[in-house]
Amino acid sequence: MKDHQYEGRKFVIGGIALAIVVAYIIRLAFLQLMSGDYTAHAESNAFLNNVVFPARGVMYDRNGELLVYNQPAYDIMVVMREVNGLDTLDFCKTLGITREEFDQRMKTIKNGKNYSSYTQQIFMGQVSAKEYSVFQEKLFRFRGFNIRERTIRRYAYSNAPHVLGDMAEASPKDIENDPYYDPGDYIGKQGVERSYEKELRGEKGVQVLLRDAHGRVQGHYRNGAFDRKPIPGKNLTLSIDLKLQQLGERLMEGKMGAIVAIEPKTGEVLAMVSAPTYDARLMEGKERGKKMIEMQKDPLKPMYNRAIQGTYPPGSTFKTSQALTFLQEGIITGSTLYPCSRGFRFGRLKVGCHGHGAPLPLEPAISTSCNGYFCWGLYYMLGNRKKYKTVQEAMTTWKNYMVDMGFGYKLGIDMPSESRGMIPNADFYDKRYKNSWSGLTIISIAIGQGEVTLTPLQIANLGATIANRGYYITPHVVKKIEGGHLADSLLQKHKVNVDPKYYEMVVSGMRRSVMGGTCHSANNSWYEVCGKTGTAQNKGHDHSVFMGFAPRENPQIAIAVYVENGGWGATYGVPIGALMMEQYIRGELSPASEAKAQKIQERHISYSAR
Amino acid sequence: MQEQKSIFLSIDWITITLYVVLIIWGWFSVCGACYDFSHPDLFSWQTNSGKQLVWGGTSLALATALMLIEKKFYDTAAYIIYAGMILLLIVTIFIAPDTKGSHSWIPIGSVKLQPAEFAKFAVALALGKFMGEYGFSLNNTKNFAVVMGMIVFPMLLIVAQKETGTALVYLAFFLVLYREGMTGSLLFTGFATVVYFVVGMRYSENPMAYLPVSIGEFTVLLLAMIFTIGMTWIYCKDIFTLKLMTISGFGVTILLLLFSFFVIPFNFCPIMLGINILFACYLAGLALYHRSHKYALIALFCAFSSGFFYICNPIFQHLDNHQRTRIEVLLGMKDDPKGAGYNVNQAKIAIGSGELTGKGFLKGTQTKLKYVPEQHTDFIFCTVGEEEGFIGSVGVLLVYLLFIWRLIALSERQPDTMGRVYGYCVVSIFLFHLFINVGMVLGLTPVIGIPLPFFSYGGSSLWGFTILLFILLRMDAERNLKNS
Missing domain, CATH: 3.40.710.10 (DD-peptidase/beta-lactamase superfamily)
Structure with missing residues (x-):
């Protein structure tokens, strides 16, 4: 039995379908064609650019004596969100700290300036190789914690601090002057460390990793096609005897x-x-800032x-x-x-x-x-x-x-x-x-x-x-610069x-x-x-x-x-x-x-x- | 033999082509959504894409089998199927294990089936059968009540299974009722309700410039007034009443606005509410006087519209926090990209990052790295948007539009009411799914967990839609047979 009375309503229903599709196409055009923000957002979501630091060049004296070298150091890092069911007692024992110290450190992290519970925060910096190996073994038990390897600059002798110079975290100005640096990077501040910074530092590499919604790394993007190996810094032979x-x-x-x-x-x-x-070794590691202030106060100006x-x-x-x-x-x-x-x-x-x-x-x-x-x-x-x-x-x-x-x-x-x-x-x-x-x-x-x-x-x-x-x-x-040559102006x-x-x-x-x-x-x-x-x-x-x-x-x-x-x-x-x-x-x-x-x-x- | 041949020739291959296109397109999208960079195996039974391939294959077999079942069978068995399905829904409530809070999945071996997905065709068949019976009229209150019952009862059962989204799909059947002669004002009332809700809730806390009057409250009352007058104009053509209501309603409103603005600022919404109530009473009086149900319905509409804000607002304020937040985020009252708005926000990023041509098959990062939750089921359209871009997304929407239009044409050419009603049920369900699913991914409709037919991962929904569609195709193929 055909029903013609309301047959015209098929156009209303078909029209509703058309209106919906048209409205969605317009919306799609807005999202996909008009705004580039979403692409950038998706990339920052998914890609984790993991910087791989090159080994910094070492320095020898003119007779081949090693003056400056790198020593591995280990930072204990923590991602607060992932900390879960931590056996605090065992953890403290492993690192040789007290419960109060633990609480204090966690509090300090949370009050940090750029704190985010999603990102790596330093829990404890520069632990010794021995502490590191003990901690490493138990690491699987401490969810949310991991170890970041880095190197610290070591000076073999106390001598020639003015020539060798020292290193410190790049200042905001350094970062502004040279886009190579990111906050937290180290840069030569004085002496040869500074004047030969470009040769010594080498070039940072990068691993383009894919990260899922939980921040877990899912592997290298396109099997590492976009990764870049770090280029190690050049070793220097100083003319100093x-x-x-x-x-x-x-x-x-x-x-x-x-x-x-x-x-x-x-x-x-x-x-x-x-x-x-002054002793060149004073400028190593964490104490540099403190020692510098002390020395700057000295009326005899040892840093000069x-x-x-x-x-x-x-x-x-x-x-x-x-x-x-x-x-x-x-x-x-x-x-x-x-x-x-x-x-x-x-x-x-x-x-x-x-x-x-x-x-x-x-x-x-x-x-x-x-x-x-x-x-x-x-x-x-x-x-x-x-x-x-x-x-x-x-x-x-x-x-x-x-x-x-x-x-x-x-x-x-x-x-x-x-x-x-x-x-x-x-x-x-x-x-x-x-x-x-x-x-x-x-x-x-x-x-x-x-x-x-x-x-x-x-x-x-x-x-x-x-x-x-x-x-x-x-x-x-x-x-001598290993694998490089001195500036012409120096040989003129x-x-x-x-x-x-x-x-x-x-x-x-x-x-x-x-x-x-x-x-x-x-x-x-x-x-x-x-x-x-x-x-x-x-x-x-x-x-x-x-x-x-x-x-x-x-x-x-x-x-x-x-x-x-x-x-x-x-x-x-x-x-x-x-x-x-x-x-x-x-x-x-x-x-x-x-x-x-x-x-x-x-x-x-x-x-x-x- | 002659009959079989005739049926085969009458099969609507256009619909089948569109169906196959959608299924294949959907499978590729599931591949994109489920692709794991570390286990790139698309065909393994272990992966969702592999499973979906099996579901697709079995769907085609199911479709073939359905083509062999005569229409007569459904004509006879419609109520039995309906009753059986209702029973299954009831049983499911009790035996289904808790799956993410929902009690709608029945595990059978290694797969899980969702009866709610299959109930749709049963309801559609029963509706067709009932409305196709001789002497049926939607204007007959008893008939109408039965139809409402047939729709609402399974809805309630599915709500009891904590699958509110799936239950809402049954609202789509009102579109069928509209096609079958239900007055458009009911659909309009539904539309008006949504407008009241969105405007009223969204702006309930925002005062008008210089006036202590809530924009939401004022707008809803004004709309109620306009709609009431409009309905009186369309349905009653009563010039005197029309003039009276227009002049008194708008006149008083303007006077109130001016007074409040220039003399003493005060909240005049209660007075507007009073006028609306007076309108409702007056219309009710006319209904009694003229013995006309038209006036009665308009009076009812007026009362409902006026009261809606005052009933809805307290309920809204007393909702669970997370439910309220969801609604607030949807209405744009809150920006919450990490919480309730997370899905939608990430979905928008996924789609937006596809740009014109997309990132390419299996190259989407946003969906693959699971930034979009439920990306292979409810949020599958994200993968289309991200990997195939604007071109692909529009393509999917256009194929869907053709598909739905084609189904409307099929429904219209059915020789009997049962076929037509059943056909429109199919149309309405597909349209509703498309509307809600794509809309929520695009951030335009509420996040209601229903699948995008043929695209979303899942055997139950794919089978459910296949059954729904092929019963119609078989009925359609029989259209040229002489009634035996």
Whole structure:
């Protein structure tokens, strides 16, 4: 029986079906075509990017001695949501903690800033290997807990903390500067750890894991097609000689200052001591922050790397650079005689000097460290209106020599925070003296006083340049990068615009000062030492400075020693420099030298008066 | 012989093609939903995809068997089947073990069957048989009551099995009643109820700008007024009453609004309620005066509409916390992506991340990693959305639309009322499942746990839908036979 009365209602019912389907298609279009958020959301849901940390490069000294390495450490992690039916007693016993400690730790986690019960939280950091193995065995009983392996940086010796540097968690700024870092990553903070961060760190790998709704890992996405293996960091061989460094630190005990030793041919830094120093191992692991604050409070500033950050008046060691400048500019010749009547006198101006024969030519002037000679030299240079139209032009010429020799600007050592020191130029004096000045006004710069300051590194580099008879290689502390090469700038040869024959004259002068001048205590029968003392005037007690190299021919080591308030250059600078050179060239100290070293080590300077 | 041949030629192959397309498409979706990255075996009996393949195969066998059962059999046995099914539903309540809180699954060997899924065709057959009987009229109160009983009784039994979702499917039969002449106003009343509920609950706590009046309360009362006047206009054409109600109703409402806004702000909803009650009384009076049940029904509607908010709101406030949260999340009153809204939120992420072309077969991460609960059963449409994208999802919906339209056509061409009623029962059930299931996955309808036919994993539902469909196809194939 057909029923036509209500047949039209089939269109209503068919229409309802159509309306539903159309409405759903519109909704689908909104969800799938209009909004990209859902895709991102699905990905963050499902993919767990598990970072695999590479082994950080280790560091050796120049003789292959291991200085810095990685040690496995274990963090006990917990995912709060998954903790279930924990036998707290057994757990505490396994880790050797008390019930109260356990509760305290759990509370600390829950009050943490970024706490989430779904994610891994550190329950206990850096447990020992022994605790780890016991815990590992029982791990299956402690639901929600697991172990995260990581490494901590270890320093094999206490020495050279300023060179090696240290590591800490990357700061928000570090993370902002380099997207490589994630919160919680470690980054080199000081020294080589920082300057060679990119080489040492290698490259993090990643495992793209699939994670289900309960956070359980379901395996590698597409069988690991998107995984990336970590690239291990490169090992470094430092140019530092551990034995030499250790001796240097010994000799500087109880003193403030720095020693820098350089291999002249290569620019490799053999030792870099900054005193007072600290134990490199203090910076390991969890205690770093605390120790750092302690040290920053220390008025002697042990963290401050005086060798490259400290700027000091170079004193008489600077005279060698003056001699070279005057010779090259033709102001003096090797036989030019200048008077010295216990100093440089010009009208009421007087720069004092000590007793020696006068007038005298260049070589004895160097060996006796005659102030008068070099003051006259600078006076004649800046006053030479035949050669230079104005004093400014003369000053600029002078400044260019200084810069050429590596002063006034950073040398570009492969370490962070190098200072540039100070070489004044014509503008500087124009401003200071309102354009009315002459050589006399600024005469003290000729003897490494006044406005001139250098870093101990720059002084050592001056020694290296003289040893090389006129060139230097940018000083650097890393000798070799395993599977890489040093930056070109570190291997670059800087030729100083002074004739090598003039260098030879200065070398002779420095040799004379060892043979019978200010540095005679550095003399020995094994090899020819060349040296120059400095006694840098200071508001308090004078600084004791030594710059030298040995042997005279084919020099193996150039050195600068700077002892704050050490008095005469001969008091500390010369003997310390001599011992360092002996150690490096002979590989050991003779018994007599050893006794001398012991004595110097025990002689402390009191800085409390300052 | 001649008869068999005629029947074979009359089989509606279009429907069967659509059915097979849906089953195969559904199987691939189940594969996608159940695929385990660590055990990539689609055909093993251990996996859901393997089981579903078996269910699919047996369904085809079942379909073939059903094609052999004559319509006469159903004509004779409709009430017996119905009675048997009611008995089975009752027994199930007591013998079924607790499965996630539901008592609707009977374990038979290694598989579990859900009688509620099979009860649908029994109810459909009984409805067809009863409504096809000579002299049946929906306007006959007794007949109507019997029909209501036939629908509501199994519903209650299924509710007792704690399968409320499945029970709600029986509401779909009202669409059949509508086709068979039930007044549209009843359907409209249902629609109005849903609107009252959504608007009333959603905005019950939101005050109007500058006025101490709940937007939800005000809107529901205003809608009740509008609907009542509209119904009077459509059904009674009583110009005087119409004018009276329009002027007094809207006039007073506007005056109240103005007064409250400019003079003294106060909650004038009780006055509106009073007007609505007056309308209801007036209409009831007219009903008595004219002896017209039309006025009576409108009066009833008016009273129901006016009272709905005041009955519903306290009930809503006293619901269990988790039930209330579910409703609140659905109505958009609460954002709760980890709790009650978790399923729907994750489902939306799954579908949204499919974009235009999807992630590819077996490549969806969201569904495979079990972010979407019930993703192989009730939330299967997520897998379609994620792996096949917009194109695939729209494809499924369009195939469904064709399928439903085709079933409407089949129903309409039935030579007798029983066939037509049965056919519309099938249409309504499929439509309801599609509406609720896809709607909940898309976050548009409440989360009611009912499967998407042919897609959701599960033997009972697949068999149930197959039986439902092929009884109709057999009836349809017999349409050209002379009544013997």
